[in-house]
Amino acid sequence: MHQITFEQQQLLQKNLLAEFSQLKEKVKVRLTASSKQYLNDLVKDVDTMNADALIDSLVHSESHSLNLYKTQIQSIDAALQGIELGLYGLCSDCEVEIEVEELFECPTKQRCTACEIKYQQQKVKGYKL
Numbered sequence: 001m002h003q004i005t006f007e008q009q010q011l012l013q014k015n016l017l018a019e020f021s022q023l024k025e026k027v028k029v030r031l032t033a034s035s036k037q038y039l040n041d042l043v044k045d046v047d048t049m050n051a052d053a054l055i056d057s058l059v060h061s062e063s064h065s066l067n068l069y070k071t072q073i074q075s076i077d078a079a080l081q082g083i084e085l086g087l088y089g090l091c092s093d094c095e096v097e098i099e100v101e102e103l104f105e106c107p108t109k110q111r112c113t114a115c116e117i118k119y120q121q122q123k124v125k126g127y128k129l
């Protein structure tokens, strides 16, 4: 049984798509400002690219802000794919349902609170190694 209703999911999907378009605009601004010609050339293609293509084209970017946008696009894309597959709102680690309120606060949330804490702790440990 799903906690999240179809209408709630549709609303979140709309928000995610809006966020994706906003990110595309930010990416375009950043690409235009770049001193690298191949990044300037990308600007005209950004609008027609899907998330995968956009992430691929930014793979070699050394810009901190572009890398940040790339990470955000990846999490939006993962959430949108989750909606399509009917897996949206389930924790990617333990598959428990994430609270609907939490999803509205952060639509790209991929883990339940318990798994998120575990994940963050492992990440910190990873940095120390």
Ligand SMILES: [Zn+2]
Binding pocket: 091, 092, 093, 094, 095, 096, 111, 112, 113, 114, 115, 116
């Ligand atoms: Zn979990």
